[in-house]
Amino acid sequence: MAKENSNKGYLSGKEIRAIAKSNAKEMKRLEAYKNRRCPESEFLSQMADDDNILEIQDLHTFFFTEQGVVKAVNGVSYDVPKNSVVGVVGESGCGKSVTSMSVMRLIQGPTGQIVDGSIRFKSNEYVLDGKGQPIPDGDGGYRMEEKVYDIAKMPMREIHRIRGKQVAMIFQEPMTSLNPVFTIGQQLDEVTLLHMPGATKQIAKEKSEDMLRLVGIIPENVYNAFPHELSGGMRQRVMIAMALAAEPRLIIADEPTTALDVTIQAQILDLLQDIKNKIDGSILLITHDLGVIAEMADYVVVMYAGKVIEKGTVLEIFQDPRHPYTIGLQKSKPTMTLDDDTELYNIPGNVPNPIDMPSHCYFKERCSMCTKKCSGEYPGMVQVSPTHFVACHLYDEETAHG
Amino acid sequence: MLKYIVKRLAYAILVLLGVSLIIYFLTRLMPIDFVKNKVVSVQTSGATVDQEMVDAMYEAYGLTANASFGDILQGYLNWLGDLVRFDLGTSFKYGIPVTEKIAMHMGTSFIIALIATVFEFMIAIPLGITAATHQYSLRDYVVTILVMIGISLPSFFFGNILKDWLAYDLGWFPPLGLTDATMDHSGFSLILDYGRHVFIPILTVVVLSIGARMRMTRTNMLEVMNSDYIRTARAKGLKERVVINKHAFRNTLIPLVTSLAGLLPSLFSGAIITEQVFDLPGIGNIALQAMNAGDIPFIMGYNMFLAVLSVIGVLLADLMYAIVDPRVKLE
Amino acid sequence: MDELEMKQEDVLETDVPLDKNVRLMSPTQMLLRRFFRSKLSIIGLVMVVGLFLFCFLGPMVYTQWGETQIDKSGMVEYSTSKATYTVDGVTYELHQTLERQESDNAYSAPSASHPLGTDDQGYDVLARLMYGGRVSLLVSFMTVILMTVLGVIMGGISGYFGGIADNIIMRICDILMCLPGIPILMILSSAMDGWVELQLIEEGMRIYILMFFLTLISWPGIARLVRGQILSLREQEYMVAAEAMGYSTGRKIFKHLVPNVMPQLIVQMSLSLGSMILYEATLSYLNMGIKAPYTAWGSMINIITTDPDILQNYPTIWVPAGVCIVIAVLGFNFVGDGLRDALDPKARR
Secondary structure: OOOOOOOOOOOOHHHHHHHHHHHHHHHHHHHHHHHHOOOOOHHEEOOOOEEEEEEEEEEEEEEEEEEEEEEEEEEEEEEEEEEEEOEEEEEOOOOHHHHHHHHHHHOOOOEEEEEEEOOOOOOOOOOOOOOOOEEEOOOEOOOOEEEEEHHHOOOOOHHHHHOOOOOEEEEOOOOOOOOOOOOOOHHHHHHHHHHOOOOOOOHHHHHHHHHHHHOOHHHHHHHHOOOOHHOOHHHHHHHHHHHHOOOOOEEEEEOOOOOOOOHHHHHHHHHHHHHHHHOOOEEEEOOOHHHHHHHHOEEEEEEEEOOEEEEEEEHHHHHHHOHHHHHHHHHHHOOOOOOOOOOOOOOOOOOOOOOOOOOOOHHHHHHHOHHHHHOOOOOOOEEEEOOEEOOOHHHHHHHHHH | OHHHHHHHHHHHHHHHHHHHHHHHHHHHHHOOOHHHHHHHHHHHOOOOOOOHHHHHHHHHHOOOOOOOHHHHHHHHHHHHHHHOOOOOOOOOOOOHHHHHHHHHHHHHHHHHHHHHHHHHHHHHHHHHHHHHHOOHHHHHHHHHHHHHHHHHOOOOHHHHHHHHHHHHOOOOOOOOOOOOOOOOOOOHHHHHHHHHHHHHHHHHHHHHHHHHHHHHHHHHHHHOOHHHHHHHHHHOOHHHHHHHHHHHHHHHHHHHHHHHHOOOOOHHOOOHHHHHOOHHHHHHHHHHHHHHOOOHHHHHHHHHHHHHHHOOOOOOOOHHHHOOOOOOOOO | OOOOOOOOOHHHHOOOOOOOOOOOOOOHHHHHHHHHHHHHHHHHHHHHHHHHHHHHHHHHOOOOOOOOEEEOEEEEEEEEEEEEEEOOOEEEEEEEEEEEEEEOOOOOOOOOOOOOOOOOOOEEEEHHHHHHHHHHHHHHHHHHHHHHHHHHHHHHHHHHOOOOHHHHHHHHHHHHHOOOHHHHHHHHHHHHHHHOOOOOOOOHHHHHHHHHHHHHOHHHHHHHHHHHHHHHHHOOOHHHHHHHOOOOOHHHHHHHHHHHHHHHHHHHHHHHHHHHHHHHHHHHHHOOOOOOOOOOOHHHHHHHHHHHHHHHOHHHHHHHHHHHHHHHHHHHHHHHHHHHEEEEEEEOO
């Protein structure tokens, strides 16, 4: 495709204008959709499986850039069951972060947009009376009800129902994710004051201190401190405390340890392990570190170039990887058992640019187990076991009886 | 903290020394015969300058005929010595000490500049924020175009246009001066009279200065809105209004407050052109008239005064930065 | 594992193709696209180019009047007044017609032969607008270029050599930044009054000397920019790499630093052009400008400081010059702004 172009593979002026024009149209439409007003019924939905709290189905999140449409997430589907840890793994740029940002609806518009698909989330909310106040249940709590929202269809003005209270997020960059001009205490209290009905400043402070203790910080030391006075590891703990403060049903941890020192990484992982058992909720853990996944996750989703290529339980993925990419990933992981003279395996080549995707399997150029079929259309999901799925032509026969 | 301030002060004095050197030697570029002529012409016209004063000044500025380098240096040191004692000499034109003349007119300039600055901040900040939060929208474009026109207007042109239109054509405001000499106002009506006189000048200054402030706000706000902690604030479930007005605005405020502190001293310096256009008795207009009359002591004194103000401004801005931004520690 | 950590997350924002099968925009295309996407840059460019054509090609098309050519065709102005008075119960009406005749056609309203009328001296305003613009634009351009050259040299020395040179230059910058602009030029202008009186220089030189002095005191902004860029680039890995590969000093600077500093420099220059035009106009307005009979835009407005009658009654004499100044400054500001956005790597769209 590039070969026939004379100016060294660059776009022509005409093409650039065409891209700009179609982008502008699409972005305008999607922005209007995001900012619309609509009744609740329009974004209420039903779970496919009642045991899940999050079901992502056929999600498409695109970035409309000047170079063309980047299909960062291109038809991703996976579920997060209740009280479980789901690990999403893949190379940088494979769309795993964009998927999680889509769940929080934090994709930066107008360039980034959820184009298609649904994100069903089972939220647990206070029942509100006519005045918008929660109704006490007589036990010191409030009456709750479960509702299933399709987050992808929610207008932006309703999104605060989900964010923070139902789904909380821990970001990759603890150094810059805390507001530098507010104290840790102020930023933590804010969550409680926002989400807990009838919370006073005193209650919020107590809650914040509890949360700080939970993440292994002595509250007296940091409550009145400013973020810049804390180390990266401490800040990440504060971020985790902040995520926990509203007792969300789902915590998305987006590469929570990547920006930290190795020793601190281990501490934060231990903390997450610990918290996993203490809270009544699920964790969606996004990482490129297979070790972290093996340690923490119950289910694993492997992503490649904006698509899910394999998913299953942690045992299935680690003991019986099917997709050549997953197999490659496992092989490229250094272990102590390897002999000194064995070379570390590496997968040749790079992730393709998600602007101009081929119609065949995206991994084909880098795959060592290619068959003739691979030049055909993109492989569909093949069920290997009740929980194990893989998108590769090598296993096409299994569909028949799977 | 104290150590930092002392260090900065010493440093400021160094800068002022440099400035004084430049001002003095620029003045020295003036041919001596010309200075003599000027003094004589001032003497014959106003006769407010007596010979003793002239001699004293000649000596102080080293303005002897055929001055050697040593004389010039001696002149500089004399002038510097007077400067340190806040003695800027006696103005040719006004016949009173320069410091006294500056002090007399500083107030007028300050009041006008202060009111203008308050309006400038009050209008520019909301405009900047709304332009940033609606980046690339029609609103952003309209605000940007309007303030850019404001930045691009020469003060003498815009001031005269307003004067011609609002004062001469429509007759809503008096065109010149600070008070109405034909009326004897007192109390509230005097203030009202002042208000009517300074309205157009203030309007001129505000329109001209809003742009820079608005663009500063917009740029900062855009930077802040793209930062990770704003994403965190959104992820907490805060409504967009709270995210902007609380989390983003507090951060945008840092450079704004800092710039306000830096601006404070310069409010005393007077707006030369605006005061000239509206014939206000502010320090800028006085200085302009002094310059046209070749009043050397006054011009030198006024320039030093401005330099001191801007040095103080820089100092204040630094201190303010340390106060409003918890990340900054003075050392 | 290294495979996985190879790239940062922001694939979406990088311009480097991840694979060969994708065609992207060339850097030039990207710059042009970003610059022209903003309507304001286009408007600014049109304004600037339009003004240049007007000033430099205009006089070739509009040849009826020269810059210093007085319309000697004369002027006749009639004014009538009416008075009524009553004598012995009879009301008389007196009509009086005054005829004012002059040899110069001054103060004439716009007409076919003078599209913008004539000024108080009988010069054609449109012609003087063109010639005056040449002075304003040329002086500002020269000032900005000189200022940039000075700033680049000083900033380059400061950033590259560091140490004592850096210290001295930066202190000089601090001092120059504390100098008041117009007032310090007033001192120089006063001094020049003396030179002119003693016939050391010609009156016409004044504005050029003033603007030259302005370049001498206004380079610190550019110098700091260049110095800052050099300092930050020196820290970058590819500079360390260049050092490790044994590149010579000069080569390092030209290969790596110049292309990195250039974009910001161009932005700074186009914004400075606006402010220099304002400076020149203000000096001219304060009667420190070019000597009559020649003119510049600011000088054309200067007349209203001495003659309030012109301010009130003859806007065609001074308003067009003001409009030209606004267009020029606004044009350069728009272009500078557009360039800044286009060159900003953090731009979101």
